[in-house]
Amino acid sequence: MQLLNLKGFILLLLLLLQCLSCVQARRGFGGSEHDWRYVVSEYTARPLVIWLQGGPGVASSGCGCFEQLGPVDIEGRPRAHNWVQHMNVLFIDSPVGTGYSYVEPHGEYAKDNKQIAQDLVTLMNAFLCQHPEFQLVPLHIFSESYGGKMAPEFALELYLAQQRVELRCQLRSVVVGNPWTSPLDSTLSYAPYLLQLGIVDQRGYSEIARVAADIARLVYNKKWLAALEQSSRIQEVIEEHTGGVFLYNTQRRVHVDDAYRYGEDPKLRSFMLSNVTQALNLTHMSEWMVQNATVFFQLGDDIFKPAIDIVTRLLNETPLRVGVYSGILDLLCATPGTVNWISRMQWQRKLQYTKAPRRAFRIDGVLEGYEQRGGGFSMFWVYRAGHLVQQDNPAAMSHILREFTNYG
Missing domain, CATH: 1.20.5 (Single alpha-helices involved in coiled-coils or other helix-helix interfaces)
Incomplete structure:
Protein backbone atom coordinates (compact mmCIF):
# COMPACT_ATOMS: atom_id res chain seq x y z
CA MET A 1 0.00 0.00 0.00
CA GLN A 2 1.61 3.24 -1.11
CA LEU A 3 0.91 6.36 0.92
CA LEU A 4 1.76 9.64 -0.74
CA ASN A 5 2.94 12.30 1.68
CA LEU A 6 5.89 14.67 1.81
CA LYS A 7 8.31 11.82 2.36
CA GLY A 8 6.60 9.35 0.09
CA PHE A 9 7.02 6.55 2.57
CA ILE A 10 5.51 3.12 2.11
CA LEU A 11 4.22 0.91 4.86
CA LEU A 12 2.92 -2.59 4.45
CA LEU A 13 -0.25 -3.51 6.29
CA LEU A 14 -1.12 -7.07 7.14
CA LEU A 15 -4.80 -7.26 8.01
CA LEU A 16 -6.08 -10.51 9.47
CA LEU A 17 -9.79 -10.66 10.05
CA GLN A 18 -11.97 -12.90 12.23
CA CYS A 19 -13.06 -15.90 10.18
CA LEU A 20 -16.82 -16.23 10.57
CA SER A 21 -17.67 -17.36 7.06
CA CYS A 22 -14.91 -17.80 4.52
CA VAL A 23 -15.09 -16.92 0.86
CA GLN A 24 -12.81 -18.27 -1.84
CA ALA A 25 -9.31 -18.46 -0.43
CA ARG A 26 -5.87 -18.77 -1.98
CA ARG A 27 -3.20 -21.33 -1.34
CA GLY A 28 -0.92 -20.03 1.38
CA PHE A 29 1.46 -21.81 3.75
CA GLY A 30 1.11 -24.28 6.57
CA GLY A 31 -0.74 -26.88 4.50
CA SER A 32 -4.03 -24.96 4.32
CA GLU A 33 -5.77 -22.18 2.46
CA HIS A 34 -5.47 -18.58 3.57
CA ASP A 35 -6.56 -15.22 2.30
CA TRP A 36 -4.95 -11.86 2.94
CA ARG A 37 -7.89 -9.80 1.88
CA TYR A 38 -11.25 -9.75 3.64
CA VAL A 39 -12.43 -13.28 4.30
CA VAL A 40 -15.46 -12.80 6.52
CA SER A 41 -18.94 -11.35 6.59
CA GLU A 42 -20.01 -8.97 9.35
CA TYR A 43 -16.39 -8.41 10.29
CA THR A 44 -17.20 -4.82 11.23
CA ALA A 45 -19.20 -6.16 14.17
CA ARG A 46 -15.85 -6.81 15.88
CA PRO A 47 -13.36 -4.17 17.04
CA LEU A 48 -10.18 -3.29 15.19
CA VAL A 49 -6.96 -3.72 17.18
CA ILE A 50 -3.67 -2.27 15.96
CA TRP A 51 -0.55 -4.14 17.07
CA LEU A 52 2.80 -2.33 17.31
CA GLN A 53 5.99 -4.25 18.02
CA GLY A 54 9.02 -3.02 19.93
CA GLY A 55 12.71 -2.89 19.15
CA PRO A 56 12.60 -0.31 17.73
CA GLY A 57 12.80 -2.08 14.39
CA VAL A 58 11.29 -5.49 15.22
CA ALA A 59 8.60 -6.39 12.70
CA SER A 60 4.99 -6.86 13.73
CA SER A 61 4.49 -8.86 10.55
CA GLY A 62 6.86 -11.49 11.93
CA CYS A 63 7.25 -11.40 15.70
CA GLY A 64 3.74 -10.18 16.49
CA CYS A 65 1.81 -12.15 13.91
CA PHE A 66 3.67 -15.46 13.83
CA GLU A 67 5.44 -15.69 17.19
CA GLN A 68 2.89 -14.16 19.53
CA LEU A 69 -0.74 -13.56 18.63
CA GLY A 70 -1.55 -14.41 15.02
CA PRO A 71 -3.64 -17.39 13.86
CA VAL A 72 -0.68 -19.66 12.99
CA ASP A 73 2.86 -20.07 14.32
CA ILE A 74 6.13 -20.37 12.41
CA GLU A 75 5.55 -24.10 12.02
CA GLY A 76 2.29 -23.33 10.23
CA ARG A 77 0.26 -24.76 13.12
CA PRO A 78 -2.93 -23.11 14.41
CA ARG A 79 -2.44 -21.02 17.57
CA ALA A 80 -5.13 -21.73 20.16
CA HIS A 81 -4.91 -18.34 21.87
CA ASN A 82 -4.83 -16.09 18.83
CA TRP A 83 -6.40 -12.64 18.75
CA VAL A 84 -7.75 -12.95 15.24
CA GLN A 85 -10.48 -15.34 16.35
CA HIS A 86 -12.01 -12.53 18.40
CA MET A 87 -11.34 -9.30 16.52
CA ASN A 88 -9.78 -7.64 13.49
CA VAL A 89 -6.04 -7.25 13.98
CA LEU A 90 -3.91 -4.82 12.02
CA PHE A 91 -0.19 -5.62 12.21
CA ILE A 92 1.87 -2.57 11.25
CA ASP A 93 5.58 -2.70 10.52
CA SER A 94 6.74 0.53 12.12
CA PRO A 95 8.89 2.68 12.22
CA VAL A 96 9.39 2.87 8.47
CA GLY A 97 12.15 0.53 7.37
CA THR A 98 10.93 -2.21 9.69
CA GLY A 99 9.90 -5.61 8.31
CA TYR A 100 8.26 -5.23 4.91
CA SER A 101 7.99 -1.44 5.15
CA TYR A 102 10.48 0.85 3.45
CA VAL A 103 10.98 4.50 2.68
CA GLU A 104 11.23 6.61 -0.45
CA PRO A 105 13.55 8.33 -0.98
CA HIS A 106 15.83 5.77 0.60
CA GLY A 107 17.16 6.89 3.95
CA GLU A 108 14.16 8.91 5.17
CA TYR A 109 14.00 7.03 8.46
CA ALA A 110 12.20 8.37 11.52
CA LYS A 111 14.44 10.30 13.88
CA ASP A 112 12.11 10.66 16.86
CA ASN A 113 8.91 9.41 18.44
CA LYS A 114 6.71 12.21 17.13
CA GLN A 115 7.76 11.52 13.56
CA ILE A 116 6.86 7.84 14.05
CA ALA A 117 3.43 8.88 15.36
CA GLN A 118 2.78 11.27 12.49
CA ASP A 119 3.77 8.63 9.94
CA LEU A 120 1.31 6.22 11.57
CA VAL A 121 -1.47 8.82 11.41
CA THR A 122 -0.79 9.29 7.70
CA LEU A 123 -1.01 5.54 7.25
CA MET A 124 -4.30 5.33 9.16
CA ASN A 125 -5.76 8.18 7.15
CA ALA A 126 -5.06 6.30 3.93
CA PHE A 127 -6.32 3.03 5.37
CA LEU A 128 -9.59 4.52 6.60
CA CYS A 129 -10.16 6.26 3.27
CA GLN A 130 -9.66 3.01 1.38
CA HIS A 131 -11.74 1.03 3.88
CA PRO A 132 -14.37 3.47 5.16
CA GLU A 133 -16.30 0.63 6.83
CA PHE A 134 -13.70 0.78 9.62
CA GLN A 135 -14.41 4.44 10.34
CA LEU A 136 -17.28 3.36 12.58
CA VAL A 137 -15.57 0.35 14.17
CA PRO A 138 -14.17 0.71 17.74
CA LEU A 139 -10.40 1.07 17.47
CA HIS A 140 -7.83 0.06 20.09
CA ILE A 141 -4.02 0.39 19.96
CA PHE A 142 -2.00 -2.34 21.68
CA SER A 143 1.78 -2.53 21.84
CA GLU A 144 4.73 -3.84 23.80
CA SER A 145 8.27 -2.83 24.72
CA TYR A 146 9.39 0.16 22.59
CA GLY A 147 5.78 0.31 21.50
CA GLY A 148 5.28 1.72 25.00
CA LYS A 149 6.77 4.92 23.59
CA MET A 150 5.31 4.75 20.09
CA ALA A 151 1.72 3.81 20.89
CA PRO A 152 0.85 6.66 23.32
CA GLU A 153 2.15 9.36 20.97
CA PHE A 154 0.46 7.68 18.00
CA ALA A 155 -2.81 7.62 19.95
CA LEU A 156 -2.45 11.30 20.87
CA GLU A 157 -1.66 12.38 17.31
CA LEU A 158 -4.50 10.25 15.94
CA TYR A 159 -6.94 11.77 18.43
CA LEU A 160 -5.80 15.31 17.55
CA ALA A 161 -6.14 14.58 13.82
CA GLN A 162 -9.65 13.36 14.48
CA GLN A 163 -10.45 16.56 16.39
CA ARG A 164 -9.20 18.58 13.40
CA VAL A 165 -11.57 16.51 11.21
CA GLU A 166 -8.65 15.23 9.14
CA LEU A 167 -9.91 11.68 9.48
CA ARG A 168 -12.73 9.74 11.06
CA CYS A 169 -12.21 6.84 13.45
CA GLN A 170 -13.52 5.46 16.74
CA LEU A 171 -10.35 5.38 18.82
CA ARG A 172 -11.22 4.11 22.30
CA SER A 173 -8.05 3.01 24.10
CA VAL A 174 -4.28 2.61 24.04
CA VAL A 175 -2.66 -0.24 25.97
CA VAL A 176 1.08 -0.85 26.39
CA GLY A 177 2.73 -4.06 27.57
CA ASN A 178 6.05 -4.19 29.46
CA PRO A 179 6.66 -0.70 28.12
CA TRP A 180 9.89 1.17 27.53
CA THR A 181 7.96 4.35 28.39
CA SER A 182 10.53 5.55 30.93
CA PRO A 183 13.88 3.97 30.01
CA LEU A 184 15.70 5.34 33.04
CA ASP A 185 13.13 3.95 35.47
CA SER A 186 13.52 0.54 33.84
CA THR A 187 17.32 0.77 34.03
CA LEU A 188 17.41 1.86 37.68
CA SER A 189 15.21 -1.10 38.63
CA TYR A 190 17.65 -3.75 37.38
CA ALA A 191 19.96 -4.00 40.40
CA PRO A 192 17.30 -4.12 43.16
CA TYR A 193 15.09 -6.44 41.10
CA LEU A 194 17.89 -8.96 40.54
CA LEU A 195 19.04 -8.77 44.16
CA GLN A 196 15.55 -9.33 45.57
CA LEU A 197 15.03 -12.35 43.33
CA GLY A 198 18.36 -13.82 44.43
CA ILE A 199 19.76 -13.70 40.90
CA GLY A 243 25.65 -16.26 34.22
CA GLY A 244 23.52 -15.02 31.36
CA VAL A 245 19.99 -14.70 32.75
CA PHE A 246 17.39 -14.28 29.99
CA LEU A 247 16.52 -10.57 29.95
CA TYR A 248 12.97 -11.09 28.70
CA ASN A 249 11.94 -13.71 31.25
CA THR A 250 14.22 -14.34 34.22
CA GLN A 251 12.64 -17.76 34.83
CA ARG A 252 12.67 -19.08 31.29
CA ARG A 253 14.83 -22.15 30.71
CA VAL A 254 17.32 -21.06 28.07
CA HIS A 255 20.20 -23.26 26.94
CA VAL A 256 23.64 -21.69 26.81
CA ASP A 257 23.72 -22.25 23.04
CA ASP A 258 20.28 -20.73 22.37
CA ALA A 259 20.44 -17.72 20.08
CA TYR A 260 16.93 -16.45 20.81
CA ARG A 261 16.48 -12.77 21.58
CA TYR A 262 13.43 -10.52 21.43
CA GLY A 263 11.69 -11.10 18.11
CA GLU A 264 14.64 -13.06 16.83
CA ASP A 265 13.74 -16.72 16.88
CA PRO A 266 16.39 -18.25 14.59
CA LYS A 267 13.64 -19.95 12.58
CA LEU A 268 11.57 -16.81 12.02
CA ARG A 269 13.55 -15.18 9.24
CA SER A 270 13.69 -18.38 7.20
CA PHE A 271 9.96 -18.88 7.71
CA MET A 272 9.12 -15.36 6.57
CA LEU A 273 11.33 -15.51 3.48
CA SER A 274 10.33 -19.01 2.43
CA ASN A 275 6.63 -18.79 3.18
CA VAL A 276 5.12 -15.39 3.91
CA THR A 277 7.05 -13.35 1.36
CA GLN A 278 6.13 -15.86 -1.33
CA ALA A 279 2.49 -16.14 -0.26
CA LEU A 280 2.02 -12.37 -0.24
CA ASN A 281 3.88 -12.03 -3.56
CA LEU A 282 6.35 -9.56 -2.09
CA THR A 283 9.50 -10.99 -3.62
CA HIS A 284 10.09 -7.65 -5.37
CA MET A 285 10.33 -5.88 -1.99
CA SER A 286 13.49 -5.29 -0.04
CA GLU A 287 14.36 -8.43 1.91
CA TRP A 288 12.41 -8.93 5.13
CA MET A 289 14.47 -8.63 8.30
CA VAL A 290 13.57 -9.67 11.85
CA GLN A 291 15.02 -6.41 13.15
CA ASN A 292 16.39 -3.56 11.09
CA ALA A 293 19.42 -2.21 12.94
CA THR A 294 19.37 0.93 10.79
CA VAL A 295 15.93 1.82 12.15
CA PHE A 296 17.27 1.39 15.69
CA PHE A 297 20.37 3.52 15.18
CA GLN A 298 18.52 6.29 13.36
CA LEU A 299 16.49 6.71 16.55
CA GLY A 300 19.60 6.64 18.74
CA ASP A 301 19.14 10.15 20.16
CA ASP A 302 15.52 9.40 21.07
CA ILE A 303 15.58 5.90 22.54
CA PHE A 304 16.38 6.93 26.12
CA LYS A 305 13.99 9.89 26.19
CA PRO A 306 10.92 9.24 28.38
CA ALA A 307 7.34 9.44 27.11
CA ILE A 308 5.58 9.84 30.48
CA ASP A 309 4.42 13.32 29.47
CA ILE A 310 2.60 11.84 26.48
CA VAL A 311 0.75 9.35 28.67
CA THR A 312 -0.16 12.23 30.99
CA ARG A 313 -1.54 14.24 28.06
CA LEU A 314 -3.65 11.27 26.97
CA LEU A 315 -5.18 11.10 30.44
CA ASN A 316 -5.72 14.87 30.76
CA GLU A 317 -6.64 15.92 27.24
CA THR A 318 -8.52 12.95 25.75
CA PRO A 319 -11.36 10.61 26.73
CA LEU A 320 -9.25 7.57 25.80
CA ARG A 321 -8.71 4.75 28.24
CA VAL A 322 -5.04 4.09 28.96
CA GLY A 323 -3.70 0.75 30.14
CA VAL A 324 -0.38 -0.79 31.14
CA TYR A 325 0.26 -4.50 31.64
CA SER A 326 3.50 -5.97 32.90
CA GLY A 327 4.75 -9.54 33.07
CA ILE A 328 6.50 -9.64 36.43
CA LEU A 329 9.32 -11.94 35.24
CA ASP A 330 10.64 -9.40 32.72
CA LEU A 331 13.97 -7.74 33.44
CA LEU A 332 14.40 -5.44 30.43
CA CYS A 333 11.28 -3.43 31.29
CA ALA A 334 10.98 -4.67 34.84
CA THR A 335 7.69 -4.20 36.65
CA PRO A 336 9.18 -2.20 39.57
CA GLY A 337 10.48 0.43 37.15
CA THR A 338 7.08 0.67 35.47
CA VAL A 339 5.34 1.04 38.83
CA ASN A 340 7.81 3.80 39.75
CA TRP A 341 7.06 6.04 36.77
CA ILE A 342 3.32 5.46 37.15
CA SER A 343 3.51 6.48 40.81
CA ARG A 344 5.23 9.76 39.84
CA MET A 345 2.91 10.53 36.95
CA GLN A 346 0.42 13.29 37.74
CA TRP A 347 -2.94 13.67 36.03
CA GLN A 348 -6.21 15.30 36.96
CA ARG A 349 -8.02 12.15 38.04
CA LYS A 350 -5.07 10.37 39.62
CA LEU A 351 -6.71 10.28 43.05
CA GLN A 352 -9.37 7.96 41.64
CA TYR A 353 -6.61 5.55 40.67
CA THR A 354 -4.60 5.73 43.89
CA LYS A 355 -7.76 5.21 45.98
CA ALA A 356 -8.96 2.28 43.86
CA PRO A 357 -8.41 -1.17 45.37
CA ARG A 358 -5.80 -3.45 43.83
CA ARG A 359 -7.62 -6.69 43.09
CA ALA A 360 -6.54 -10.18 42.15
CA PHE A 361 -7.92 -11.61 38.92
CA ARG A 362 -8.42 -15.31 38.28
CA ILE A 363 -9.09 -17.33 35.15
CA ASP A 364 -10.95 -20.61 35.74
CA GLY A 365 -10.10 -20.30 39.41
CA VAL A 366 -6.35 -19.80 38.84
CA LEU A 367 -4.69 -16.63 40.10
CA GLU A 368 -3.18 -14.90 37.07
CA GLY A 369 -2.31 -11.48 38.45
CA TYR A 370 -3.57 -8.21 39.88
CA GLU A 371 -5.27 -5.12 38.52
CA GLN A 372 -5.95 -1.58 39.62
CA ARG A 373 -8.29 0.77 37.75
CA GLY A 374 -9.33 4.37 38.18
CA GLY A 375 -9.17 7.85 36.68
CA GLY A 376 -9.09 6.53 33.11
CA PHE A 377 -5.99 4.43 33.83
CA SER A 378 -5.52 0.69 34.43
CA MET A 379 -2.48 -1.31 35.55
CA PHE A 380 -2.14 -5.10 35.36
CA TRP A 381 0.54 -7.17 37.11
CA VAL A 382 0.72 -10.54 35.28
CA TYR A 383 1.94 -13.82 36.79
CA ARG A 384 4.04 -16.41 34.93
CA ALA A 385 4.96 -13.93 32.20
CA GLY A 386 7.96 -11.94 31.13
CA HIS A 387 8.35 -9.40 28.35
CA LEU A 388 5.92 -11.23 26.04
CA VAL A 389 2.74 -11.51 28.10
CA GLN A 390 0.53 -12.62 25.20
CA GLN A 391 2.96 -15.46 24.54
CA ASP A 392 3.81 -16.43 28.14
CA ASN A 393 0.34 -16.11 29.71
CA PRO A 394 -2.37 -15.98 27.03
CA ALA A 395 -5.14 -16.51 29.61
CA ALA A 396 -4.19 -13.32 31.44
CA MET A 397 -3.81 -11.50 28.12
CA SER A 398 -7.35 -12.51 27.18
CA HIS A 399 -8.59 -10.98 30.42
CA ILE A 400 -6.85 -7.70 29.55
CA LEU A 401 -8.22 -7.73 26.00
CA ARG A 402 -11.76 -8.18 27.27
CA GLU A 403 -11.30 -5.34 29.73
CA PHE A 404 -10.66 -2.87 26.90
CA THR A 405 -12.39 -4.33 23.84
CA ASN A 406 -15.07 -6.61 25.36
CA TYR A 407 -13.54 -9.38 23.26
CA GLY A 408 -10.79 -11.90 23.96
Missing part, protein backbone atom coordinates in the same frame (compact mmCIF):
# COMPACT_ATOMS: atom_id res chain seq x y z
CA VAL A 200 22.72 -11.56 41.95
CA ASP A 201 24.58 -11.15 45.22
CA GLN A 202 25.53 -7.88 46.90
CA ARG A 203 28.61 -7.49 44.73
CA GLY A 204 26.59 -7.94 41.55
CA TYR A 205 23.98 -5.51 42.84
CA SER A 206 26.64 -2.88 43.54
CA GLU A 207 28.27 -3.13 40.11
CA ILE A 208 24.98 -3.07 38.22
CA ALA A 209 23.75 -0.14 40.31
CA ARG A 210 26.98 1.73 39.61
CA VAL A 211 26.53 1.48 35.83
CA ALA A 212 22.85 2.42 36.21
CA ALA A 213 23.92 5.54 38.11
CA ASP A 214 26.29 6.42 35.25
CA ILE A 215 23.38 6.13 32.81
CA ALA A 216 21.22 8.28 35.09
CA ARG A 217 23.82 11.06 35.08
CA LEU A 218 23.91 10.97 31.29
CA VAL A 219 20.13 11.12 31.09
CA TYR A 220 19.93 14.03 33.55
CA ASN A 221 22.45 15.87 31.35
CA LYS A 222 20.41 14.95 28.24
CA LYS A 223 23.28 13.02 26.70
CA TRP A 224 20.85 10.60 25.12
CA LEU A 225 23.13 8.78 22.70
CA ALA A 226 25.79 8.27 25.36
CA ALA A 227 23.14 6.82 27.68
CA LEU A 228 22.10 4.38 24.96
CA GLU A 229 25.70 3.34 24.40
CA GLN A 230 26.19 2.82 28.15
CA SER A 231 23.09 0.61 28.26
CA SER A 232 25.07 -2.01 26.37
CA ARG A 233 27.56 -1.95 29.21
CA ILE A 234 24.91 -2.61 31.85
CA GLN A 235 23.72 -5.66 29.94
CA GLU A 236 27.31 -6.95 29.86
CA VAL A 237 27.60 -6.50 33.63
CA ILE A 238 24.27 -8.27 34.17
CA GLU A 239 25.41 -11.19 32.03
CA GLU A 240 28.68 -11.39 33.93
CA HIS A 241 27.05 -11.52 37.36
CA THR A 242 24.04 -13.69 36.49
